[in-house]
Amino acid sequence: MPIDIYMFKVSPPCRAVLMTALEINVKLNEKLIDPSKGELLSPDFVKLNPTHAVPAIDDNGFVMWESRAIMQFLCNKYAPDSTLYPKDAKLRAQVDMWLNMDISLYIKIRQTLVTGYYGMPVKPEDEKQLWANIKLIDQLIGNRQYLVGDRLTIADLSLLATSAGTTLLDQDLTEYPHFKQWSDGLAQSLPYYQEINIVAPEVRQQFINNMKAYMSKMKEMMNK
Structure with a gap:
């Protein structure tokens, strides 16, 4: 089932x-x-x-x-x-570490890029922290093909989905060459990447417009 x-x-x-x-x-x-x-x-x-x-x-x-x-x-x-979620305690701990780092990055993206797209105010300190997080991740990735060991793990998949989210929000990662090389490499090697992660521009824009309207409506209701 x-x-x-x-x-x-x-x-x-x-x-x-x-x-x-x-x-x-x-x-x-x-x-x-x-x-x-x-x-x-x-x-x-x-x-x-x-x-x-x-x-x-x-x-x-x-x-x-x-x-x-x-x-x-x-x-x-x-x-x-x-090996997607390795049994070895040290390797699994590294996967979990990256998953937790990805949570922090994703939260900052929601607080800044997503919030901005919906027309809501963004705190400058949150935006500064977002790019500081991305710079750190870029440094930590270095020239790695995978985040942990020499094989794909769920840490790669989680951070890759987050990375694709920055692309959906029109963000350019060119200034972060290691992050970009890693994400581009996985995007090219995973046969399902396009199907899962690429959203047509018109679909994305319609969703953003709908969310703006919904959030505006909710704000009006809260202010009554």
Whole structure:
């Protein structure tokens, strides 16, 4: 029985889970959620995921959320011997370390780039911290093909989805050559990359317009 995943494609964490599932040949049944229609706050979805965020999965009654935890769970349950989430304690610890670094980067992207796209004010200190984080990641990646060891891991997939998110938001990583070389290399080598991560410009713009309208409506309601 396929695992239900509640998602929308523009979301980097959702795309990271999709790529993980493809790597370990796990079938996911996509159930699309539209944040611009308030579906994250619908009673049915909040009952499933009280944090009202995507992705969330329902594996035959076992429900969980948080993309990186989902990726770890899928590997542990369905591909325990896969090097995608290595068994070796030190290698796994390094994967977990990168996953946590990716969380910090993703939060900063949401606080700055995404917020700015939706027409909301951005704190200068948050924007400064975002590019400081990217510069640090660029330095840490160096000339590596993969973040951990010599094979693809879920750390690569998670950070790659986040990296693709910066492209969707029209950000150029040319000033961060190691980060760009690493992400471009994976984008070229993963056969599913384009299908999962590339969103047509018109689809992206429509989503942004819808979210702007929704957030404006919510702001008006809060000010009444």
